[in-house]
Amino acid sequence: MKVKVAETAGFCFGVKRAVDKVYQLIEDGVSPIYTLGPIIHNEEVVSDLESRGVRVIEVEDLDHIKSGTVVIRSHGVGREIYEKLKENGLEYVDVTCPFVLKIHRIVEKESLAGKQIFIFGDPKHPEVQGICGWCHGPYRVLKNREDVENMIPEADMEACVVSQTTFNYNKFKELVEILREKRYYNNVLNISNILNTICNATEERQKEAKNIAGEVDTMLVIGGRHSSNTQKLFEICKEECGNTYYIQTPVDLDSEMFHRSSCVGITAGASTPKKIIEEVQEHVRIKF
Ligand code: F3S
Numbered sequence: 001m002k003v004k005v006a007e008t009a010g011f012c013f014g015v016k017r018a019v020d021k022v023y024q025l026i027e028d029g030v031s032p033i034y035t036l037g038p039i040i041h042n043e044e045v046v047s048d049l050e051s052r053g054v055r056v057i058e059v060e061d062l063d064h065i066k067s068g069t070v071v072i073r074s075h076g077v078g079r080e081i082y083e084k085l086k087e088n089g090l091e092y093v094d095v096t097c098p099f100v101l102k103i104h105r106i107v108e109k110e111s112l113a114g115k116q117i118f119i120f121g122d123p124k125h126p127e128v129q130g131i132c133g134w135c136h137g138p139y140r141v142l143k144n145r146e147d148v149e150n151m152i153p154e155a156d157m158e159a160c161v162v163s164q165t166t167f168n169y170n171k172f173k174e175l176v177e178i179l180r181e182k183r184y185y186n187n188v189l190n191i192s193n194i195l196n197t198i199c200n201a202t203e204e205r206q207k208e209a210k211n212i213a214g215e216v217d218t219m220l221v222i223g224g225r226h227s228s229n230t231q232k233l234f235e236i237c238k239e240e241c242g243n244t245y246y247i248q249t250p251v252d253l254d255s256e257m258f259h260r261s262s263c264v265g266i267t268a269g270a271s272t273p274k275k276i277i278e279e280v281q282e283h284v285r286i287k288f
Contacts, residue, residue, distance in 0.1 A: 001264060002263040003264050003285055004264070006208045006266065008205040009268040011273065011274070013097075014099065014270075017074070018074040018097075019040060021071070026054065030069050032067075033055070033071065034068055034069070035073060036058075036071065037056065039073050040224075040271035041230075041271045044249075065088070067090075070085060071093050072092060073095060074097040075097075076096035076127060077126075078130050078133010096130075106160070106162055107119075108135075108136065111135045111139070112136050115159055115193070116139060116140070117135050118153075118162075119131055120167050120171075122228060125164060127166070144171075145178060159189045161189070162195050163195075165199035166232060167202075172196060205229075208267070209233050210239075212237075213238075213241040213244060215263070217263050218258055218263075219245070219266075220257075220284070221233050222249075223248070223268055223271065224248065224269065227269045229269045230272070243257070247280070249280070250280050250282075258284075264288075266281060
C-alpha cells in the first residue's frame, strides 16, 4: 500500500507553542496549573497533562479558584476574561496564538473607530467568542451563505470584515462575493476593510489536503472529535475523494476503508500529535 502523508499534518505553530508552554510550566514546578478549556482538542494530550496535575477549568470556575496559574490557550479570550483574572488576583500565562491576537487588535481598533464588525466563523467556537469579546460596538458572526444573505447591517455605519483563523478560504471568498452582490460595498463596506485573517497554517494544510485527496483512493483525516479545523479538512477532502474517513487514532482503522485502494493519503488537524500520525501511518503500511 502506498501511503502519502501531508507535510503540513499535525500541530501548527500556535498549538505547539501552547502545549510546550504547559509542559514547561510543569517542569518549572509551577503548581497548581489550570487551563481555561482544554489546551488542545486532543484527548490523549489533555489526559497526559491531567495525569501531571494540570486541571481543565471553565470561565465559571474562575470565581472559585483562590490561587494558581491559569493558562489562556491559543484560541484566545475576550477582554472580560483578562479583567476577571485580574479582579480575582489570579496569575495567568497567555499563549493566545499571535495570529489570533492580531484579530483582537484589529476588531478593537476598528470598532473603537466606529465600524461595525463582521466576523466570518462559527459563533460557538471559542476563538470567535474571544474575538467578539474585543468588539466595542455592533458585530455580526456570519457562519454561512444564509447568515450573510439574511443579515441586516447597521445602517450608516462602515463595516470591517475579519474571519476565524481556521475558516475555509473558498467559503471566505464566497461570503465576500455575497456581500458584494448585496451591494453592501459603497454603503457600508469598503474593499480595504475586508481582511482575510485566515491563518497561513490552515490555508496551507487545506490546500495540501485537497491536492492529496485528489490523487489517492482512500483519504484519512486524523483529529479530535471536537476539532473544528479537522472537521473542515474532512469536508474539503470528502469533496475530492468520496472514500474519506475521519479518525482519531489507529483503533478507528477498518479494512473496509481500504477496499480496492492502492494509495492512501493522510492528513491531520492542528491539534493532532506527531506520534498519532506516525502510528496511523505505520498501521496502514503494516496491516492493510
Ligand atoms: Fe495559530 Fe494558525 Fe495554529 S492561528 S493556533 S498557527 S492554526
